[in-house]
Amino acid sequence: MASGDARRDCREAGRDGGAVQHAAHLHLTFRDGGAYAYGRWGNPTWSALEEALGLLEGGRALVFGSGQAALAAVLETLPVGATVLLPSTAYLGTRGLLADLATRQRLRPRAVDVTDTTAVLAAVPGAHMLWVESPTNPLLGIADLGTLLSAARQQGIPSVVDNTFARPLLQQPLQMGATAVVHSATKYIGGHSDLLCGAVVTRDEGLRSDLHARRTLHGGVAGTMEAWLALRGLRTLSLRLDRAQQNARILAERLAAHTEVTTTHYPGLPIHPGHDLAARQMAGPGAMISFELDGAAAADALVGRLRLVVGGTSLGGVESTIDSRDRARRGHLARPRPGLSPG
Numbered sequence: 001m002a003s004g005d006a007r008r009d010c011r012e013a014g015r016d017g018g019a020v021q022h023a024a025h026l027h028l029t030f031r032d033g034g035a036y037a038y039g040r041w042g043n044p045t046w047s048a049l050e051e052a053l054g055l056l057e058g059g060r061a062l063v064f065g066s067g068q069a070a071l072a073a074v075l076e077t078l079p080v081g082a083t084v085l086l087p088s089t090a091y092l093g094t095r096g097l098l099a100d101l102a103t104r105q106r107l108r109p110r111a112v113d114v115t116d117t118t119a120v121l122a123a124v125p126g127a128h129m130l131w132v133e134s135p136t137n138p139l140l141g142i143a144d145l146g147t148l149l150s151a152a153r154q155q156g157i158p159s160v161v162d163n164t165f166a167r168p169l170l171q172q173p174l175q176m177g178a179t180a181v182v183h184s185a186t187k188y189i190g191g192h193s194d195l196l197c198g199a200v201v202t203r204d205e206g207l208r209s210d211l212h213a214r215r216t217l218h219g220g221v222a223g224t225m226e227a228w229l230a231l232r233g234l235r236t237l238s239l240r241l242d243r244a245q246q247n248a249r250i251l252a253e254r255l256a257a258h259t260e261v262t263t264t265h266y267p268g269l270p271i272h273p274g275h276d277l278a279a280r281q282m283a284g285p286g287a288m289i290s291f292e293l294d295g296a297a298a299a300d301a302l303v304g305r306l307r308l309v310v311g312g313t314s315l316g317g318v319e320s321t322i323d324s325r326d327r328a329r330r331g332h333l334a335r336p337r338p339g340l341s342p343g
Contacts, residue, residue: 067184
């Protein structure tokens with residue numbers, strides 16, 4: 001879908017001698033009467049990225065300055081005291097923000113194992129939002145999205161899926177009934193470890209309008225160059241994803257057979273408890289691997305010995321990275337186990 005639009009844009013641009021790619025619009029002030037009025041309210045480069053992401057996810061997108069800004073904007077739509085049902089194993093930024101909001105009685109997070117469908121269904125009544133990751137960060141648990149999102153819809157509460165690990169090429173939660181999808185475009189969408197950017201995609205025009213207003217008022221806007229780089233990265237997402245998945249499968253098989261690895265988490269392995277479910281609801285198992293060694297010291301030592309794989313806190317770039325989450329997140333809310341991200 002995206003590649004077809006890109007080819008069409010190239011043909012149309014060629015007719016009048018225009019550029020074959022969208023240019024970065026480095027403008028803050030616009031003339032009265034046009035589609036844009038001020039740089040914090042809108043930008044042609046944001047619009048181009050939003051259109052592309054919206055087409056891929058099957059909704060309408062809004063870009064933010066980071067994935068954290070995107071998820072914060074979604075949570076901000078909830079009333080004071082609302083209960084947010086979230087994965088017990090989830091992105092540290094999500095858990096950290098909700099923990100901070102809880103200390104001020106702004107929101108009430110309630111953690112549940114999203115891979116336990118029965119437990120989630122029992123917890124949905126009384127919640128004001130269902131927040132799901134699948135695969136989860138960092139242990140790559142697989143949630144039954146169709147069942148969980150349907151339950152949230154039946155209860156009349158919004159459901160949000162963090163689709164950063166899967167990307168829209170592997171699963172499209174809006175088609176399964178999600179109210180909104182959030183992305184850290186910093187990761188696979190950008191793909192080159194050189195930008196911060198986030199996005200929310202939804203089919204709910206009222207929610208999108210609300211999020212747009214919050215983005216404008218709270219200032220969580222994306223930089224023009226960052227949005228342009230994310231748009232550029234999106235053009236090669238399919239190729240990068242294919243190669244990364246090939247690498248991940250080989251690495252996961254080798255890790256699972258290694259005597260010093262106690263557990264390997266990768267949905268592409270038949271031994272993964274969510275393997276069959278992932279095969280049904282995803283177009284591929286993804287390129288993230290999480291594995292466990294005998295303690296944090298062993299994980300730290302491994303990261304320090306590697307030469308080809310880069311030790312660092314991020315994922316989704318063209319380079320392969322590894323992160324001992326205990327070392328990288330000391331002092332934070334939780335300390336998940338080692339994860340490997342093949343580039």
